[in-house]
Amino acid sequence: MALETCIAFLLADSYDVEDFLFFKKNANRKRRKIRKKLKTEPSDNLQIEDDKRDVFNAVLQSLTISDFKSHFQLTPSQTEDLVRLLAPCEWTAIREERWTVWHAVLASLWALSTQESYHSVANRFHITESLICDQLDEFCTFVSSHLANEIHWPQEEEAEMSVVGFFSNVGLPDTLCVVGTCFIPCEKPIDVPDPEAYKDPKGSYSVKLMAFCNHKGRFTYVSAEHPRNWPNSRILSATELGKALQEDPMALLHGKHIIGNSTFALSEHFLTPFPDYATLGQKKCAITRKCSHLLQWRKAPSIL
Structure with a gap:
């Protein structure tokens, strides 16, 4: 009723009372016609949509x-x-x-x-x-x-399960997590010190995602806020996990270690493949092969 009053007020200069009564009567007739159409057609439309969804569900189940x-x-x-x-x-x-x-x-x-x-x-x-x-x-x-809270650093039993999983899968002992990186496209950042640090050679912008995962490939820590052009070691040191790794690695890892590729710095708690200079001993070659196999097996950059 309020809508009809507004319409009548807006059209007062063009319509007299008789014109408005005709307009109102005609509008009510059209409204009843639409309601009747909606009552008859939805059942047919719903049935069509239900059939489409049933087909879609069947396709999903066949995948x-x-x-x-x-x-x-x-x-x-x-x-x-x-x-x-x-x-x-x-x-x-x-x-x-x-x-x-x-x-x-x-x-x-x-x-x-x-x-x-x-x-x-x-x-x-x-x-x-x-x-x-x-x-x-x-x-x-x-x-x-x-x-x-579903993404959390493995502790106690979870940590032991991850260590056992990595050892049974690739034969590397005391491995807690594997880390990988990838790029996430974004618009040109604003309110950052250096927007061009997010830019690639083709002119597109992206942030670098760094994520750690357990033996099942599930995230245990994720960071996605730093420029794509930052080296991995710099991004790691800027994260909360990286700071905890520097301050008290034993409290974080309990004697275990993390596997990463050669873009990370090799340390007591961060294991990376040795450079293949054809001068590696048998033991270093074995470790390098296992690290490379693990990074390829987990496909660290692509699963994240």
């Missing part, structure tokens, strides 16, 4: 683990764990009928992994672009706020 991971960056079991952890959250963007937390997580993972447009992801998952946008925002918020 191999490797194919599933290539699309969502997680295995089916890891995705199930993520859904279980996020299910209790107050999702407001998925109140649409037959749209579940499972679908919201999959769509969000797909959007983040493939960087497809909202339009493309919406068509793929048979929902609206606005829903993709809203639920992706909620997904990122829930992950950052509710799952912050």
Whole structure:
């Protein structure tokens, strides 16, 4: 009623009372027609969307683990764990009928992994672009706020399990974590001392992500705030973990060590491959092969 009053006020100079009564009657007739159409068509539209989603679900179930991971960056079991952890959250963007937390997580993972447009992801998952946008925002918020403690440095039993896992997989004793780096594209940074430090030779900007993972490839520490052109040793020393490693390595590692590539500085607690100068002894060659195998096996830069 308020809307009709506003319309009448705005059109007062052009319409007299009789004209407005006709306008109001015609508007009500159109409104009833739209309501009737919405009552009859949604069932057909919903059925079509349900059929599309059933087909999509069937395709998901037919994917191999490797194919599933290539699309969502997680295995089916890891995705199930993520859904279980996020299910209790107050999702407001998925109140649409037959749209579940499972679908919201999959769509969000797909959007983040493939960087497809909202339009493309919406068509793929048979929902609206606005829903993709809203639920992706909620997904990122829930992950950052509710799952912050899921990434933690291994202690006690977890640490021992990681050591055993690395030894059984590659034969390196007392290995606690492996570290790798990769680049994350970004816009030109502002409010930083040297924006050009984030720039690559092609003119694109990115930050360098440095992450540590255990024997299962799960994150134990992540840093993604430093320029891409900083060397790894400098980034490591600027992180909280790097500072703890310098101040009290025994408290952090308990006599264990970390594996990294040759861009990191070799130390008592940080093991890197020896340079292959054809002068290495048998023992150093063996260590270098195992370190290289571990970094390749874990694919440290690409799994992060």
